[in-house]
Amino acid sequence: RKSYKSYNKRKYDILLCGRFIPRKLFDFSINVINQLYKEKKTSYQIVGDGPLKDQIITQLNSNGIKYKYSGFCQPSQLKKEYASAKLFLFPTLSDAWGVVANESCAAGTPVITCNNAGVANELIKNDINGYVLKLDINIWAKKIQNIINKKNIMSRLSKNALSSVKPYSS
Numbered sequence: 001r002k003s004y005k006s007y008n009k010r011k012y013d014i015l016l017c018g019r020f021i022p023r024k025l026f027d028f029s030i031n032v033i034n035q036l037y038k039e040k041k042t043s044y045q046i047v048g049d050g051p052l053k054d055q056i057i058t059q060l061n062s063n064g065i066k067y068k069y070s071g072f073c074q075p076s077q078l079k080k081e082y083a084s085a086k087l088f089l090f091p092t093l094s095d096a097w098g099v100v101a102n103e104s105c106a107a108g109t110p111v112i113t114c115n116n117a118g119v120a121n122e123l124i125k126n127d128i129n130g131y132v133l134k135l136d137i138n139i140w141a142k143k144i145q146n147i148i149n150k151k152n153i154m155s156r157l158s159k160n161a162l163s164s165v166k167p168y169s170s
Contacts, residue, residue, distance in 0.1 A: 003115050005083050005108075007154045012068070013042040015085030015109065017078070018100055020050030027052075028135065030059045032089065034161070037065050042148065047073055047081045079089035082107035086154055087144065091135060105129060105143040105165035111155035112140060124167060127162040 014033065018024045037040050042066035046056070060067055073081055082088065088104040090113040097118035101111045105123065113120055113128035120132040131140050147153045 001064055005087060007151060007152075007158055009017075009041065009123075010086050012085040012086060013148055014044040015045045015047065015082065015088045015104075017047040017081060017088065018109075020052040020056055022023075022052065025093060025094045025135070026056050026093045027059070028137065029089045031137045032054060032140045032144070033060075033065060035137055036062050036144055037063065039141075039145060041066075044068070044107075045070065045081065047071070047078075053168050054161055078103055079107050082109045086148060087112060087114065087139075089140070090114075090117060090119075091140075093137040095119075100167055101130075101170070102168055108158040108162045110161050112143065121152065123164060125164070129157055129164045 007138055015027050016026065020026055033044060044065065046067055047070045047074040057069065070081060082104045086109070087111045088111050090098060090101055090111050092098065092114065093116055095117045098113065101113060101117065101119040104111050111124045111131055113124050114135050115132060124130045124132055126132055130165065131143055132141060
């Protein structure tokens with residue numbers, strides 16, 4: 001796969017991607033990032049746009065978090081963006097499925113999500129290709145801290161993400 005990059009060659013630790021609307025819980029993700037950033041300087045890529053853009057950027061800047069903001073990306077560019085990060089965070093209040101999880105897995109990027117996403121426990125399975133966690137900032141931050149720099153875990157999750165999405169691809 002042309003846009004697939006091994007875990008070690010990925011520029012960012014965490015990717016946030018989607019429409020910046022309340023249902024997508026970007027404020028939750030930013031709180032997780034704040035917690036992580038206090039422990040260790042991790043790197044972030046933010047992709048998307050929407051009504052909460054200014055609020056999200058302000059939160060990141062006011063907490064002194066360094067990140068790359070790519071704005072809105074054409075669908076043809078998304079795979080490259082997903083392949084730039086080690087993990088994709090996908091909290092949500094409600095998603096019937098969550099195509100972003102498919103896109104992330106197709107780039108070999110493990111997904112951390114919650115039970116409010118249709119992909120939870122179907123496409124995304126605990127400790128197989130990501131994690132389905134309770135919406136708790138401390139739980140998410142601790143899980144990420146425990147896996148992000150463990151090459152064997154991340155490599156296994158990444159390979160499983162690639163293979164697990166095949167049945168869901170056309």
